[in-house]
Amino acid sequence: MKIAICGKGGCGKSTTTSLLAKELARAGKKVLVIDSDESNYGLHRQLGMELPKDFTAFFGGKQTVLQDMMLSNFAHKFFDGPWSLSDIPEGYCGEKDGVMLMASGKIHEANEGCACAMNNVIQQFIMNLQLSEDEFALMDMEAGIEHFGRGVDNGVDLLLMIVDPSFESLRLSKKIQELGESIGKPVWFVLNKVTEDTRETMLETVADAQKIAAVVPADAKVAAAGLTGTELTGSYPAIEGLARELTKGEVC
Ligand SMILES: Nc1ncnc2c1ncn2[C@@H]1O[C@H](COP(=O)(O)OP(=O)(O)OP(=O)(O)O)[C@@H](O)[C@H]1O
Ligand SMILES: [Mg+2]
Known part of the structure; x- marks a missing residue:
């Protein structure tokens, strides 16, 4: 299953991606x-990579x-067919505890131009990526x-x-629901950083x-790791539950 993890800046996309990836790997998924x-x-x-x-x-x-991209009027194909996880070239993918990591690319220098190239490559990659039932791409x-x-x-x-x-x-959740619907993709929500005071309004x-x-x-432990840029370790019941639901096909 290929999953896009999205949301507004700082909502916890990377944190949720990391925790979920580790949880799925612990459950034996690739x-x-x-x-x-x-x-x-x-x-x-x-x-931790x-x-x-x-x-x-x-x-x-x-x-x-x-x-x-420009010479082909944005029609250039970087992939000539489906790719599996084992097709990712060596050196472009790290691995730790059953989690593989690749990166489209970063802005390294001032004035180097926009991120279109990286986005085009990754857009085509995800389109061509084929996974088996036991494999997840986050x-x-x-x-x-x-x-x-x-x-x-x-x-x-x-x-x-x-x-x-x-x-x-919360407002963006409506927009993303509409955008997902418009391309025929299911949208699910993960309420994050929830406290007793915010829970009801969010729900x-x-x-x-x-x-x-x-x-x-x-x-507090997640926030502390975020402050120091250290690896997220340990299990969190809500993320364990999410991994289980995804594995069982209850969130699909
Ligand atoms: N459940 C949580 N409890 C406490 N802190 C959290 C939680 N989830 C995320 N954070 C903290 O919120 C901050 C933003 O998290 P994160 O970097 O995952 O967000 P993001 O959506 O990926 O941000 P960006 O849009 O910049 O990529 C981090 O400091 C992180 O530690
Ligand atoms: Mg992030």
Whole structure:
């Protein structure tokens, strides 16, 4: 199953991706995490890994990819058929405790240009990726909804929107539900950083209460790891439950 993990900035996309990936791996699943956020550097640390080489470099690097895209009027195909997890070239993917990690690419220098090349490569990759029943790809998206505009979500089976306790996030849940519907993809919500004070309002205001896949409490240990950029360890009941539901096909 290919899952896009999306939501507004800072809602907990990377944290949820890391915790869920580790949980699925503990349950014996093969998991690929795709870092498709060109601006943030936290995900690999949460997974306890080094940042992998930009996947875009495999196709000649950002400038070459951009040229290929422009010369073909954005029709260039970087993949000539389906790819499986074992097709990911060596050096472009890290692995730890059953979790694989690849990254579309990062902005490394000022004035180096936009992220279109990286996004195009990763959009085509997810579209061509074929997984068996026991394999999961979790795609940690950049904040906001531009990825819908770029068509990245067209290649996934399911969207998990992380909703934090904020008006912006709850409002965005309606927009993401609409965008998901418009491309025929199921949208589920993970309420995150939930406290006693925010729980009720979040449950009442999220776009569809029937589609809440998990309610994850605000957790001091998670926050502390986020502050120091250290690996997330341990199990969290809400994430365990989410992994179980995904595995059983109850969230689909
Ligand atoms: N359940 C939680 N309890 C406490 N803190 C949390 C929880 N989930 C996430 N955080 C904290 O919130 C901050 C943002 O989390 P994270 O980086 O995962 O968000 P993001 O959506 O990936 O952000 P960005 O949009 O910048 O990529 C981090 O400091 C993280 O530790
Ligand atoms: Mg992030």
